[in-house]
Amino acid sequence: MLVCEPAAIAVGSSESSVGFERERELSMPGLPAREAGRIRKAGRMSAKPGMQPLAGLPLEARSRIVGVLADIDDTITSEGRLTAAAYTALERLHAAGIKVIPVTGRPAGWCDHIARMWPVDAVVGENGAFWMRYDAQAGRLKTVFVGHPPADRQARIETLAAEILAAVPGCALASDQFCRIADLAIDFCEDVAPLPAAAVDAIVQRMEAAGMRAKVSSIHVNGWFGDYDKLSTTQRLLAEEFGIALENATQREHWIFVGDSPNDVPMFGFFPNSVGVANVLDFVDRLEAKPAWITSARSGAGFVELAEALLAARHAGDAHRGNP
């Protein structure tokens, strides 16, 4: 989301015209000079290698991918919309036999719809509070909650929400809060004017002081009671539903994660083939772990770019094996 840059997104913005000319001379294939410059700068800030253009991910590594784990907001969607191109990319991945699993901070009410109607194999929601999987043969939606919430969870969420709304001017209860079961979502950029980084930090601090874990997405601050996150629940989902042990480094290389925000950091740090859509650079100062690869396009167009790279590798493998 172009207008939402709470992390004081200065990366690249202060480069001089002389600097741009130098970056242009060293331009990365397939990347506009400005994006290439931002990626280089981010790479210099990283403690370990990462943030390389996706075009550099070898065909052989792409051909090994059997599943795509994907954040939704500003990763699959673009400025709050699910484009036809991004949905088609989901369909094409699924049809090619590549497992597709959204891993999102969005609520249970949304995930019920996603698990039933989107071309996906499962969905992780509310930052790991549960997963849902629709069994088409049985005609049944399976939901598995993780963690052991306090008995007074809803009362504590309502009390804290009122405190935060009173203390941080401009924020609001997320419009999808009524669809949520496990977490509190405070809007700082979706239906309200974007708030500065200090306001986002204040929301996080109040959630943590109340005993919650808190993560920042591109639009909300989410808080919850429980020792889980996107990664831990994804690991349980893949183990229990698909028999895949992500602790095994070889199996881990067969999966790819794509995201855009600080709440994706546990996933960025875990998967050797993690991918950031280009707008992840908006949050680069807040990323304790950075994605290994980065698309040239932002948001949903970046997701389409990744899907096409994977499908091209799959197609090349089929052609090599003599399959049509």
Ligand SMILES: [Mg+2]
């Ligand atoms: Mg996101």
